[in-house]
Amino acid sequence: MTSAPTRDPADAAKRARAEHRSTQLLEAAARLMERDGSHAVSMQAVAAEAGVSVGLIYRYFGGKDDLLLAVIVGVLDSFATQVPAAVEAAGEDPVHRLAAAFRSFCEVIDERRHAAVLTYRETKSLDEAGRARIMELEVQTSEPLRQALRDGVDAGLFDAPDIDLAAYDLLLLAHAWALKHWYFERSQSLDTYVQRQLALILKAILVPGQRKAYAELLAH
Amino acid sequence: MTSAPTRDPADAAKRARAEHRSTQLLEAAARLMERDGSHAVSMQAVAAEAGVSVGLIYRYFGGKDDLLLAVIVGVLDSFATQVPAAVEAAGEDPVHRLAAAFRSFCEVIDERRHAAVLTYRETKSLDEAGRARIMELEVQTSEPLRQALRDGVDAGLFDAPDIDLAAYDLLLLAHAWALKHWYFERSQSLDTYVQRQLALILKAILVPGQRKAYAELLAH
Amino acid sequence: MTSAPTRDPADAAKRARAEHRSTQLLEAAARLMERDGSHAVSMQAVAAEAGVSVGLIYRYFGGKDDLLLAVIVGVLDSFATQVPAAVEAAGEDPVHRLAAAFRSFCEVIDERRHAAVLTYRETKSLDEAGRARIMELEVQTSEPLRQALRDGVDAGLFDAPDIDLAAYDLLLLAHAWALKHWYFERSQSLDTYVQRQLALILKAILVPGQRKAYAELLAH
Amino acid sequence: MTSAPTRDPADAAKRARAEHRSTQLLEAAARLMERDGSHAVSMQAVAAEAGVSVGLIYRYFGGKDDLLLAVIVGVLDSFATQVPAAVEAAGEDPVHRLAAAFRSFCEVIDERRHAAVLTYRETKSLDEAGRARIMELEVQTSEPLRQALRDGVDAGLFDAPDIDLAAYDLLLLAHAWALKHWYFERSQSLDTYVQRQLALILKAILVPGQRKAYAELLAH
DNA sequence: CATGAATGAGCTTTCATTCAT
DNA sequence: CATGAATGAAAGCTCATTCAT
Structure with missing residues (x-):
C-alpha cells in the first residue's frame, strides 16, 4: 500500500x-x-x-477480533489448500475423485479437529464482514466436492438432483468427524468413518448400473 | 419438613x-x-x-454457567418432546415414521434456529458435567430416528449396515438447516430441504425392491 | 417505653x-x-x-451492626456474670480471691475461646457508641480483679504501685489464653497456664514477707 | 532467561x-x-x-488476600528488624538487654499502634498458609526477649521457670500498649507504661539477691 | 408476628488497549 | 521494531435491607 x-x-x-x-x-x-x-x-x-x-x-x-478472524481464515485456508492436491492424485474418474476429496477432507479435519470446531464456535464473535468472509471461504472449500459431483453427473455416473446439497452434505459429514467426535469415536476409527459415510452417500447418488463397478467403495 | x-x-x-x-x-x-x-x-x-x-x-x-446450561437443556428438552409426538402420528410404517421424525426434527429446528446453534457454539463454556449432560441429551434426542431405522431393518425395508451412523447423519442434516441456513436458504425452502435430504438418505438405505413403494418420498 | x-x-x-x-x-x-x-x-x-x-x-x-454489638455485649456480659460468683466462693483472703478471680476468668474464656477473640477482632466494625459500650463493659469485667488487688494492698499483702495496671495485665493474660492459644497449647494445659501466670504475677506483687504463706500458689 | x-x-x-x-x-x-x-x-x-x-x-x-498478608508481614518484619538493634546497643547485661528489648518493642509498637492491632484483627481473613506465616513471624519477633531471659537465667540473675511464657507475656504487654491504648492512655505515658510493666515483671523474675543491683529498674 | 422474594449498590477481578521508553 | 507497565470499563456475584403477603 x-x-x-x-x-x-x-x-x-x-x-x-x-x-x-x-x-x-x-x-x-x-x-x-x-x-x-x-x-x-x-x-x-x-x-x-x-x-x-x-x-x-x-x-x-488490529485487535482481538482481527486476530480471531485471521486464525479462522488460516484454518479454512489450510483446509482449502490440502484437499485439491489429494483430488488430483486420485486420477480422472469422478467417483474416485469424489471419494478422494471426501477422504482428504476428513483427514485434514482429523489432523486439526479442534481447529475445525473453532469455526463453528467462534464465528458468531466476528463482525458482519468477518462472518461473510468465513462463509465465502467455506463455500470455496467445498468446491472440489462440488466439482467431482458435477463431473460425475456429466459422465452419467451420478444421479444427483441437487449437487450443491450433496456437496454440502459431504462437507458437513466431514466436519461432523470433528463436531461429533465424542460420539463417533466410540464405535469407529477415522478410516471406518470415511468408508461408511462414503458408502452411504454413493449408494444414494450412484446410478444403479454403476454399483457393481464401484463395489469396493460400497462395501462395508 | x-x-x-x-x-x-x-x-x-x-x-x-x-x-x-x-x-x-x-x-x-x-x-x-x-x-x-x-x-x-x-x-x-x-x-x-x-x-x-x-x-x-x-x-x-447458580450462576452464569448454570443459566447457560439450563438454556441449552431447555432447548434440547423441547426437541425431545416434540419429535416423538410427530412420529406417533405417522402410523406404523417404519419408512413413514423415519420420514416423519426427520421432518419433525427439521421443523422444530426451524422454529428455533438460533437456539439449535447454541449447542454447537456454547457447549465449550460448560464444565465437564454440563457437557456430559448435553451429549447424553443429544443422543436421547436422536433416539426416534434410530428406532425407526431399527424397525425398518427388522422389517426388511432398510439396508443400513450402521444404524447409529445413519441416525446421527439424519440428526446432523436436521441441525444443518440451522447451522448452514445462510447457505441453504439461497436455494430452497424448509419443505424442499426436508424432501431432498430425505430422498437422498432413503435412496441410500432403502432396499432396491422397495424403491417403487416409496416413490413419492424419493421424488424430487 | x-x-x-x-x-x-x-x-x-x-x-x-x-x-x-x-x-x-x-x-x-x-x-x-x-x-x-x-x-x-x-x-x-x-x-x-x-x-x-x-x-x-x-x-x-436494628441491623447487622446492631446484631454484632449485641453478640459482643452478650459475650462480655456472660464473662461479667460468671467471675464474681467464683470470687465469692473463694473466701475472705484477698490473695485467694485474686487467684480465684483470675482462674475463673481463664476458665470462662477457655469455654468460649472464640467468643473472647471476637471482641478483639470485630470491635472495629462497630460505631463509636458501640465501641464505647464495649470498652466500658471490659473495664467492668476487670473489676473483681481490681477489687481483690485493692483489698490485698489494704491488708498489707500486696505491694502493687499501680493497681489498675496490674488488674488489666491479669485481664490481658486471661484473654491471652484465647488470643495466643495456638502458641500456649503447645506446651501447657489450661491448668498449668493459670498456675504459672498466677505464680508469676504473685511473685511480682506479694510483699516479700508473705511469700511463705502462699508458697503453694508460687510453686511451679 | x-x-x-x-x-x-x-x-x-x-x-x-x-x-x-x-x-x-x-x-x-x-x-x-x-x-x-x-x-x-x-x-x-x-x-x-x-x-x-x-x-x-x-x-x-495476587489479590486482596495477598495484599493483606503483605501488609501484615511488612508490619511484623519492621518489628523484627528494629528490636534486635536496640538490644545490641544495650550492652552485655541480660537484665538491661531484656529491658531494652521490651522498651524497644513498646516504642516500635507506639509508632505504629494501628498496624500492631492489625495482626489481632485481620489474621482471621487470611488463609491457613497466611495465618501460619504470621504466627511463625510473631514467634520470631519475640526471640530477643526469649534470648535475654535465657541469658539471665544462665547468669543466675533470673528465676524464671517458664521462659517461653515470660517472653510471650512481655510480648503481649507490649502489644497491649496498642490493644488497650484507650485504657492506658488515661493514666500514663508510654514511658511510664514501659517502666511500670518492666518493674512488675522484673520483680517477678529477678532472683531476690539481685533486686538491689537493679533498683532503678524496679523503682516506680 | 413471621415470611422470603426482590432489590441494587458495591465488591473483587479481568483484560483489551495504549503509549512512553 | 519491540516492550510491558499502566489504564479503567465492565464483568460476575453477594448480601443488607425492604415490604407485600
Missing part, C-alpha cells in the same frame, strides 16, 4: 520477517483458542504463548 | 410462581444468548431483558 | 417469647461470627442457622 | 521501580486497613489512595 513492491532485498527481508512473526502469532493464538475458546484467551496469554510482548500483537493485527 | 408438600395450597402457589419466574428468566437468557452468544450477554443484560434485578437470577440459577 | 410494665400475663408471655427469640438469634449469630468473622456471615446465614426468616431478625435487631 | 539479572542495568532499574511501586501500594493499603479494617477497604479505595488504577494492584499482588 505505502511502498511499491520493489526488489529491494532489505524490503524483502523485512517482509519475510513480518510474515514469520505473523505466523508465529497466529499459531500461538490458534493453539490457545482451539483449546479454550477465543473468549477465554487473553491477548496477554497469546503474547506469552508466542513469546512476545502484548504490544507487538497490535503491530500485526 | 413442615408439611406434605403437595397438600399445602400456599406451597403449591409458591412453586407455581417460582416455576413462572424460572421460565421467564430462561426465556430472556435464551433470547439474548441465541442472538449474541453467551459470552456477549451479561447477567445485567439478562436481568434487564427479564425485567428483574440481577440478584434475583441468582435465586433461581 | 411505650406501655407501663403491667402485670398483664399476656404481656409477660409476649415478653418471654421475645426474650427467647432474641437469645435464639444471638446464639446463632455468635456461633457463626465466632467461627467465620462477622464480615463473612450474612444475615441470610444467621437466619438459616437460627431457623427463622431474614425479616424476623430485623424485628429484634 | 535472556541475561544475568544482576548485570543488566535496565533490568536493575526495572526492579527498583517495581520495588518502589510495591512499597507505595503496601503503604497505601496499610494506611487504609489500619484505619478502617481490611473488610471495609475496597481495592478501588487502595488504588485511589495510592494514586494508581485498580488493575495495577493486581500486577504486584
